[in-house]
Amino acid sequence: MTTEAEPGGPAREGTVVRNRAPARWFHAAVYLSVLVLMATGWWLTLGREGDPSLLARATGFADAEIHTVVGWVLAGLAVAGLAFGPKGLRALVVDSARLRRSDLRWFARWPKAVFTGRFARHEGRFDPGQRIANLVMVALLSALVVSGVGLWAVSGGPAFVWFNRVHRWSTYAFTPVVLGHILIAAGVLPGYRGVWRAMHLGGRLRRRDAARVWPGWLERRDDEEGGRRG
């Protein structure tokens, strides 16, 4: 075990910082708004419009109103992300768009490894499954934001029908992917134990969890740190 001296954070034995504060706050803001949008959106689709959900009761606003307002929050986050964190967003997409032949082995071992933690090695910043999920989530979130703004902009009529179709089908595709992401990232599956810390509190997870899930990334990071220390 090494002792990590992180810039801006106290040294803590056996841990490694994976995500810094701006990325963690951005992620939290996105997922809080996405959770509200999924809940209120599904409420509308399931025909419960007008019958206030718990959230609507708590806030005194109708679910449709909450949905549209929080939709704008998410649209604002998307624009803010593009304006203030273009490098980070670009890195997310570029690092996710890499797939090597050797990753196939990772996929073959994955169903068992989820429970045993014995993942095949991969070199990415994200594991191969995560890379696909990242791309799918970014694409579907973009479709949801664009079609959502479109729904609001036209308010009704033939264009609305198309925006509505895109919005609904994106929701159908997005929901299982997000639920899968939450299940994995929450760390309840033995193979992914501890990974939730990568995005919460200090963004610092145990080195042994990082070595299990992102081995190539951890080694590169250690090399960089070593290089910096001289």
Added chain:
Amino acid sequence: MKTKLMALTATGVLAVALAGCGGDGDAGEEGGPTVAIVQPAEGGTVAVPFTFEVDSSEDLGPTDTGNHHVHLYLDGDDSVYEVIESGNGEPIEITADSPILAGVADGEHTINVSLRNADHSAAGAEDEVAVVFGAAGSGSTGGSDGEEGTEDLYDY
């Protein structure tokens, strides 16, 4: 609507996002869309289930048709409403399981309607009538226990 379309430009998205939620329709335009309550009549008495009729200048339909719909609510509280997306100009029945009737006590109430765009924003046409709930024998139509009285209209 034209100004809304302009807001679709990339910078507009942020500007509108910061300004908060828009989408409040074409309120108050002359010759704009209309909505009116035909039944129950102003000052009438209402027992549940009750017959309701609304008349709008717009075609009504579910959200995925892109048509307008009507929000029906009580006493100006538009956070709890019945969605009316068919039966324009025809009597329909509002039954005890409607969200607007949960916990409503007998007595004077206002029935409100608001014409909505498909995206649920206000289309700028509203109407209201004052009625008395329960005076004609609360919820007795077809009820098996047939209790009379001026308690809450329903037990949930």
